[in-house]
Amino acid sequence: MSIWTERELREDTAALRQLTLNVAFLADIKEDSVRPRELVQLIQVQLSEPRRIEFRKLADDLQRLRDELETHFALEEFYGYFESAVISHPGINARADRLRSQHEVIFLDLCELVELSEGVSYGETEPHRALAAIRAGFHSFVQSFSRHEEEEQELMMRLCSDDLGVGD
DSSP: OOOOOHHHHHHHHHHHOEEEEOHHHHHHHHHHOHHHHHHHHHHHHHHHOGGGOOHHHHHHHHHHHHHHHHHHHHHIIIIIEEEESSOSOHHHHHHHHHHHHHHHHHHHHHHHHHHHHHHHHTTSSOHHHHHHHHHHHHHHHHHHHHHHHHHHHHHHHHHHHHHHTOOO
């Protein structure tokens, strides 16, 4: 019979814990996250008319989107993801971990756009060059964020179908 130290026990059980999704909470968070999508559309319209861009308004809208996204990701991380005590879905656990780690990257990409737009609105950056970078960066951000949200949705659907016994 072996006696485990507290440290060995914690390390052993930590290896068994895996990240997974709390589908009910994550679905509610996604359903209630209308504001980020509205702001994305608003900014896309602004960027589609480069001759009419008001950089102060663009900077304000990007800041609002950043703040909304920060709240959205925080809610997902605190209520939509959780550590499971048992490895029940190894493939799902790895995908959930990868998706949660994308939050920081997507958020920081948006923060860079906020800083760039603020630089123009404060006269620190040349508008023409910055606008090209903002447009390209925002397009990339929207693609990453959309793909991320779709992957989370797919993962939730897979968990639901596996739990209900209708999956492959």
